[in-house]
Amino acid sequence: MVETTADSDLLDLRKGRPAAGQDPVKRAQIIEGARRVFIDKGFEAASMNDITREAGVSKGTIYVYFENKEELFEALIEEERGTIFKNMYEVLDHFDDLRKTLVKFGTVLSVKITSAKVIQAQRTVVGASDRIPELGARFYERGPKRGHDRVMAFLNEAVERGLLKIDDVDLAAYQFTELCLAGLFRQCIFSYRTKAPSQAEIEHIVTSGVDVFLKAYATEKFFAEEKALQSA
Amino acid sequence: MVETTADSDLLDLRKGRPAAGQDPVKRAQIIEGARRVFIDKGFEAASMNDITREAGVSKGTIYVYFENKEELFEALIEEERGTIFKNMYEVLDHFDDLRKTLVKFGTVLSVKITSAKVIQAQRTVVGASDRIPELGARFYERGPKRGHDRVMAFLNEAVERGLLKIDDVDLAAYQFTELCLAGLFRQCIFSYRTKAPSQAEIEHIVTSGVDVFLKAYATEKFFAEEKALQSA
Amino acid sequence: MVETTADSDLLDLRKGRPAAGQDPVKRAQIIEGARRVFIDKGFEAASMNDITREAGVSKGTIYVYFENKEELFEALIEEERGTIFKNMYEVLDHFDDLRKTLVKFGTVLSVKITSAKVIQAQRTVVGASDRIPELGARFYERGPKRGHDRVMAFLNEAVERGLLKIDDVDLAAYQFTELCLAGLFRQCIFSYRTKAPSQAEIEHIVTSGVDVFLKAYATEKFFAEEKALQSA
Amino acid sequence: MVETTADSDLLDLRKGRPAAGQDPVKRAQIIEGARRVFIDKGFEAASMNDITREAGVSKGTIYVYFENKEELFEALIEEERGTIFKNMYEVLDHFDDLRKTLVKFGTVLSVKITSAKVIQAQRTVVGASDRIPELGARFYERGPKRGHDRVMAFLNEAVERGLLKIDDVDLAAYQFTELCLAGLFRQCIFSYRTKAPSQAEIEHIVTSGVDVFLKAYATEKFFAEEKALQSA
DNA sequence: CATGAATGAGGCTTCATTCAT
DNA sequence: CATGAATGAAGCCTCATTCAT
Incomplete structure (x- = not known):
């Protein structure tokens, strides 16, 4: 789009x-x-x-x-919203290795959302949301919400492929996103962190987040395939 | 304190x-x-x-x-910060049943953070954080950050008791918190949600979040004990 | 002209x-x-x-x-001035029955001056007369003043015909005009009346005004002729 | 008041x-x-x-x-309205010699209405009457209209005393006022006259106006009494 | 020549702060 | 000391006029 x-x-x-x-x-x-x-x-x-x-x-x-x-x-x-969320979800378009894809997407997401420019923009939106609530709502709806839908679609496909087993995909998608941001968003938006997290830090967080996510939702089939792949 | x-x-x-x-x-x-x-x-x-x-x-x-x-x-x-975060961590003071405690605490946290009053206060802080960055920083440091430390302490105790196995407790504490909020914070702060989530919704989210968390971090010992408890 | x-x-x-x-x-x-x-x-x-x-x-x-x-x-x-005052004085061109002519002219005058459009135009001129005094002066001079001159000429002719006896024709002309408007102009221009007076009202005013005027200025000859005319 | x-x-x-x-x-x-x-x-x-x-x-x-x-x-x-119309009608309070009273009142009225200050104020009101019609209406109602009522009351008394014979007292009151202003108001308000008329001019106009008015409305009784008074 | 986009002075109004009472 | 009337800078916005196209 x-x-x-x-x-x-x-x-x-x-x-x-x-x-x-x-x-x-x-x-x-x-x-x-x-x-x-x-x-x-x-x-x-x-x-x-x-x-x-x-x-x-x-x-x-x-x-x-x-x-x-x-x-x-x-x-x-x-x-701003258009700029921020553009090209953010391309990683999810081609279903490839599940873990790798999740890590890659989680990293893109995390880097983007916590970048100085984007944080400042979000802060501005939040600050104005009291006076103009529809503004924040629209921002969220056309930004994060759409991303959330993409993540859901992706997870659904993984479920269909028998790689994940999820009761509430909607909730799981939120959980995934939050695991990738693990505290960073709040820290940034409150100016507790005054600069964006390093690439290394984000990778650490995302890797761990994906790990937690998969431990909770991946199927036997997924782990078997992964094991097979690694021993190959 | x-x-x-x-x-x-x-x-x-x-x-x-x-x-x-x-x-x-x-x-x-x-x-x-x-x-x-x-x-x-x-x-x-x-x-x-x-x-x-x-x-x-x-x-x-x-x-x-x-x-x-x-x-x-x-x-x-x-x-405001003092008022908001006061009495929020008492649940963690007495180490009892792990899952129950986590659910109880997660619920308190989630209810508090997403309550209309608190969201509005946070929005106000965020909005002012650009003009007065120390304000947001101090708010976060003395509020959410302290909570985070309490969670870490709690998790450490669980680790010592052999109920959890965690490499990076700091990160795990963030993950736990985020799993309990799963999207709610962003939705609220951007005015996408215009009223606080229902008790039922929060319980659903927290239960699932704790579940994910434990699947990722709980030890055999924890599950064994839990099973024993249930069959009792 | x-x-x-x-x-x-x-x-x-x-x-x-x-x-x-x-x-x-x-x-x-x-x-x-x-x-x-x-x-x-x-x-x-x-x-x-x-x-x-x-x-x-x-x-x-x-x-x-x-x-x-x-x-x-x-x-x-x-x-506007041109448009308003054009064709207003034609009635006075052919000297016929005095009372009838005066009534006819008074009616035309009164209808015109108090019509919504003309009142608004006059209000506009008056409002601007402070900033641009010559504007109002020119408007009056080339509008109402010329009309006044026509009325004077008409009255003079009536005097010459022995129908009226007037010391100060200039003043009498003003009196005649004012008697035909009797309060309407001020009421309209101050927006006390928000719509133009009805034809009936104007006729009542003008008839009475002409009556007063003739009682004050008409000669015996005029009344005699009028009586003769009526009994005929 | x-x-x-x-x-x-x-x-x-x-x-x-x-x-x-x-x-x-x-x-x-x-x-x-x-x-x-x-x-x-x-x-x-x-x-x-x-x-x-x-x-x-x-x-x-x-x-x-x-x-x-x-x-x-x-x-x-x-x-302004208060200032302008204050003390304007005192002359009418004590019924004395009719012609003298009318002349005295007509003079006061005419002098007041055509004074530079008052004209300018009226011009201002007229100019604003388009944007704020109630303003002009209120000005007229509490100013000129009240004066008109006082004049009517006075004329009614004269009628009761058998000095005047008037069919439409309301109209006669307007006629009287206009006869006293005879053209002056329009000349002033359009800035055709840039300064107030002289005392002499006003006296001339008012005397003539009262004369016209009495010729039209005074009874035999009035003229008889006046004649008697003069020969005394 | 006609057009109308751009200018920027100036209009009304608000409000953080001061200081006489 | 407490009060709150007064200040005046600064905010948002309009519009007569100019001038490049």
């Missing part, structure tokens, strides 16, 4: 100047300025003047492209 | 008449007003006037007790 | 291609849009964007035809 | 500082600044900054005393 800026396909690329609020370059420029300011200061503390300065556009122009501060913020968050 | 207002030990009790900002009753009154307003509206949207009204104190008085809005907010968060 | 756009005689028609701001159709189009917006919202609250939209012309084009917002407004008011 | 600033009687004059938005001196100060600016520029063109400067109070203070710009404006207009 391709994540693009909303409406971008409506833009006519005829010669001449684009219509008001239609120039994708300028829109991107505004969003980029907004990103720097909003992500850095949060919704309330960010001022439209700051964004104006950072984006290098005039105040009036921003208001041609976005109705008001809140809408600009929401557009930014949508963008 | 005694939970007191931060800095309270810095207050000097020299002389007879209490110095400015020394009356603990008035202080509590201010904090209580601040709680209602800050938790409800978030840091930026809350106005000192709101707090004044809610606390029933004059503006000047607030400024005697707290340097400024930010400091008042920080003091409130300290208080 | 030819009512044209003010200044129209200043437009030079030199050369072949019409100079900037010369196309009278486009000019009318702009004025028409301006009318709808200015009359509806008043000078300050009307935005050039509104006018642009309403007139179906681009902003740049408006600024070719009119120096700025104020000048456009003044041009519009000139137009 | 005493016209005072709204709520002024609620002010407690206890020692110390007055409550927020309660200090009548400051309130008057703000209104005075608002008067200068609003009356001079009209509602829309006046800026709160102008008023701030003119009143010598800070912006915040204005907003303690008045909800917003519109409310401040309305308060000002109420004040």
Whole structure:
């Protein structure tokens, strides 16, 4: 699925100047300025003047492209969400070695979610979720929730192949994700960790998480196949 | 452990008449007003006037007790943290039946962390963590982190008793906690869930989480004892 | 008398291609849009964007035809004045039965001046008269004042015919006009009346007004003739 | 009837500082600044900054005393109305010589309504009546309308005394007022006249107006008494 | 020439903080 | 000391006007 800026396909690329609020370059420029300011200061503390300065556009122009501060913020968050979760689930597309796939995906997930940029964006969303609850809900629904569905689909396939035995796949998918993040998310989002975990740390956590997950849900068949593979 | 207002030990009790900002009753009154307003509206949207009204104190008085809005907010968060995490770990104090204890503790933890009030408080902290990173760090360190240490201690005891076999107890403690929350925390904090999970749901999640945890870490001895107990 | 756009005689028609701001159709189009917006919202609250939209012309084009917002407004008011007072005095052109003529004219005058559209236009002019005093002055001079002159001329003729006896015809003309409006103008312009008076009400007022006027100024001759006419 | 600033009687004059938005001196100060600016520029063109400067109070203070710009404006207009129409009708209180009383009252009325200050205030009200129709309506109702009622009462008394014979006293009252203003109001409000009419001019108009009025409505009895009085 | 996107000064309003009472 | 009226900087947003296309 391709994540693009909303409406971008409506833009006519005829010669001449684009219509008001239609120039994708300028829109991107505004969003980029907004990103720097909003992500850095949060919704309330960010001022439209700051964004104006950072984006290098005039105040009036921003208001041609976005109705008001809140809408600009929401557009930014949508963008961020698109960027963050893009390409995150490709690993799950080709069913290969189960353990390896889980580790690989868990690592990608963990690295992404705990990267400095993404944490800051999530912090911004959380901070604004009180004033604009739908914002956080939409972010979660179109971001983490979709990822969760992909994980469920993947686990279901593994069940069908007789490699896993799971009563509640929905719950198991959550468990898997949490095992891969094991504390990192909360630490990061509360600024307890001020920088992203190292690759090594993440690998350690994910390997262990997958291990726990498989010990709980893998079938005899899975372990037999794995043993066979290793002795080969 | 005694939970007191931060800095309270810095207050000097020299002389007879209490110095400015020394009356603990008035202080509590201010904090209580601040709680209602800050938790409800978030840091930026809350106005000192709101707090004044809610606390029933004059503006000047607030400024005697707290340097400024930010400091008042920080003091409130300290208080909240104390309230939230108090009495949360008592279950772990008496080592009894392992599975039961884990389920009991996991339930308490999950209920607490996902309760509407606590989620809102955490959202407020997260939202402010960009502007005041130490705030979130301190919150995490004195709240969740301490809990984590208690869990570690508990797991270590179980290991010593030969009931669990764990390589990395620190990591296992995180895994346990996350298994008990399985997705709930993120769902709540992003306002995807707008109300706290039901008791039944939490029990389902915790039971399953403990199960996974024990399948991964429990020893033969543990299972044998458990079987014996059940057949008794 | 030819009512044209003010200044129209200043437009030079030199050369072949019409100079900037010369196309009278486009000019009318702009004025028409301006009318709808200015009359509806008043000078300050009307935005050039509104006018642009309403007139179906681009902003740049408006600024070719009119120096700025104020000048456009003044041009519009000139137009309005022309429209309002055109054909208002025809009744006075043919000297016929005095009382009937006065009633007929008074009615036309009263209906016109108190019609919703005209009241709104006058309100707009009055509201702008502080900022642009000449605007109101010109409006009055070329509108009501000219009407007043026509009334004076008519009264003079009646005096010459021996039907009226008037010391100060100028004053009498004002008195006549005011008697025909008897309170309506002030009520309308202050929005105390929110809709135009009914035909019946106006007729009642005008009939009475003319009666008062004639009792004060008509000669014996007039009354004798009138009596003769009635008994015939 | 005493016209005072709204709520002024609620002010407690206890020692110390007055409550927020309660200090009548400051309130008057703000209104005075608002008067200068609003009356001079009209509602829309006046800026709160102008008023701030003119009143010598800070912006915040204005907003303690008045909800917003519109409310401040309305308060000002109420004040103005009170000031304008105060003491205007005292002449009618003691029934004395009819013609003299009418002339005296007509003069007071005419002088007042056409004074520069009052005209400007009325212009401001008219200009704002499009945006805030109730404002103009209230102004008219509590100002000119009340005056009209007083005139009606006076005329009724004269009718009862057998000095006047009037079918429609309501209409006659309007006619009387208009005869006393004979064109002046419209001339002033449209800025055709840029300064108030002279005392002599007003006397001329009013004398003539009363003459017309009496010729139309006075009884034989009135003229007989008047004749008797003069020959005495 | 017409267009309308862009500008940025300036409008109304809020609110953390101060300080006279 | 407590109070809360006053301050004024700064926030969001509008709109007359310009000028590149």
